Every structure is written in structure tokens, then in C-alpha cells.
Amino acid sequence: xxxxxLMDGMAVGLDDGGINGTGSSNQPTGLLAVSGTNSVAIxxxxxxxxxxxxxxxxxxxxxxxxxxxxPTYLPTSKVRRAMKTMPRISGTAPLIQEGxxxxxxxxxxxxxxxxxLTKGSSSGVCSAMIYGDFxxxxxxxxxxMDLIVDPFSESTKGNLLISAFQSADVNVRYxxxxxxxxxxxx
Numbered sequence: 230x231x232x233x234x235l236m237d238g239m240a241v242g243l244d245d246g247g248i249n250g251t252g253s254s255n256q257p258t259g260l261l262a263v264s265g266t267n268s269v270a271i272x273x274x275x276x277x278x279x280x281x282x283x284x285x286x287x288x289x290x291x292x293x294x295x296x297x298x299x300p301t302y303l304p305t306s307k308v309r310r311a312m313k314t315m316p317r318i319s320g321t322a323p324l325i326q327e328g329x330x331x332x333x334x335x336x337x338x339x340x341x342x343x344x345x346l347t348k349g350s351s352s353g354v355c356s357a358m359i360y361g362d363f364x365x366x367x368x369x370x371x372x373x374m375d376l377i378v379d380p381f382s383e384s385t386k387g388n389l390l391i392s393a394f395q396s397a398d399v400n401v402r403y404x405x406x407x408x409x410x411x412x413x414x415x
Contacts, residue, residue, distance in 0.1 A: 235393040236374060245341040247366055247399045248303075248359070257399035260359055260366060261343070261411070265404030267293060268411075274349035275412035278308055278358070280317035280325050283332050286360040286408040293405035297362025302336045304358040305344040307415035309336060334360070348412035356415040361407030371396035 245259075252258035260266060267289035269282055283302070290296050304312065312326035329336050346355040379390040401407070 231391060232374075232376065235376070235391070239374065239393065239395050241341070243368055243397055243399065244339060247368060248339065248341045249343065250399060258401070259399065260361075260401060260407055261357060261409060263401045263404050266361075266401075267405065267408035269408055271410065271412045271414075272349075275351040275355045275414045278311050278315060278325065278410075278413045280315075280332075282410060282413075283312070283325055283360075286358070286410060287332055287334070289408040290361055290406060295362070295365075295403055295406040297364060297406055299364065300334045300360060300362050302331050302334055302358060302360050303339055303342060303363070304336065304413075305342045305356045305415070306338055306340060307344050308342075308356045308358050308413050309338050311413070311415060312336070343411075344415055346411050351412070351414050354414055355411060356413045357409060357411040358413060359407055359409050365402040365404075365406040367400045367402055369398045369400070371398070 246257045248259045249261055250257040250259035251262055269285050269289060271282055312331055313324060315325050317323055317325055325331055326336055342357050344356040345353050346357060347353055348355045375394040377392045382390055
């Protein structure tokens with residue numbers, strides 16, 4: 230159970246690095262920071278997700294000849310909620326997201342995608358969404374996870390320290406295979 234909890238925590242950390250990594254302080258350069266990705270903006274102060282912006286994200290990747298085989302939308306939970314309740318055309322059905330599909334592509338959710346961004350006067354209420362072929366986001370693990378059990382350092386307190394280590398790297402193979410929108414008000 231402890232080993233699985235540590236592995237799950239490391240997986241969340243790797244996902245976070247692949248999405249939000251700044252490229253400094255031993256962080257990888259994640260999708261939101263890497264240069265060469267396609268950017269789609271909603272407005273000066275952000276705005277609600279629309280069908281036109283969902284299609285624009287796909288078009289930006291397609292225009293770069295980088296659509297790949299399995300493009301996917303990766304929103305926050307807040308953006309997914311908006312897409313599941315927002316009609317494609319005002320006042321009519323269908324919705325932007327039907328089931329787990331939007332615009333013919335699967336929708337996966339990650340709360341590693343930020344939902345506290347600022348655009349213009351929309352302070353801390355903007356979310357990001359990424360669209361692309363995630364086969365171009367490569368996670369490399371160098372060996373397995375190492376567990377070190379230390380029964381000595383805190384033995385007088387009756388504690389056992391368990392440390393986990395994983396050598397890993399993240400790389401964006403082809404940045405044009407992704408588009409990002411960082412000003413969806415949620």
C-alpha cells in the first residue's frame with residue numbers, strides 16, 4: 230500500500246512536470262512553457278470556452294501538419310464541466326462535449342492543468358486546456374523506483390523513514406503537435 234501511494238504521488242509529479250514544468254530549478258520544460266506550441270486566445274480578459282475555440286485548437290495543430298494519430302483534449306475539471314453544459318451554438322443542442330468526446334477527439338482530464346491563471350482583469354479565474362497528440366510528450370524513466378527504508382534516523386521516536394527516488398525526464402518531441410489555451414474563465 231505504501232509503495233503504491235509513493236508511486237501514485239510520483240506519477241502526479243511527473244504529470245505536473247510534463248504540463249507545468251518551467252525548465253528551471255531541475256524541472257522539465259512542460260507543455261505550457263515549451264516554445265513552438267500553438268496558442269489560442271479567447272480574449273483580452275479571457276472568456277468562456279466556445280465551440281469555435283475548441284475547433285480553432287484542432288485547426289492550429291492541423292495547420293502545422295502535426296495532428297498525429299490520436300489527438301486528445303486535456304482540460305481541467307472546471308473546463309470539462311463547462312464543455313458538458315455549453316451548447317455548440319447558443320440555445321441549441323448538441324453540447325461542446327458529448328460523453329467523453331469533443332469535436333471527434335477524446336477528452337481526458339487532469340487537475341495538473343492549471344485553473345488559477347490570470348488574463349487581463351480576470352485574476353486567478355482562468356483555466357488552461359491543451360489539445361494535441363500526447364504521443365509527442367515523452368516521459369523517460371531511468372530504471373525503476375528505488376525505495377530506501379531507514380529504521381535508524383528516527384528510531385528513538387519509533388519512526389521508520391521511507392524515501393522513494395525515480396530518475397525521470399520529460400521531453401516534448403514536437404511542440405507544434407499541441408495547442409494551448411490559457412484564458413478560459415471558469
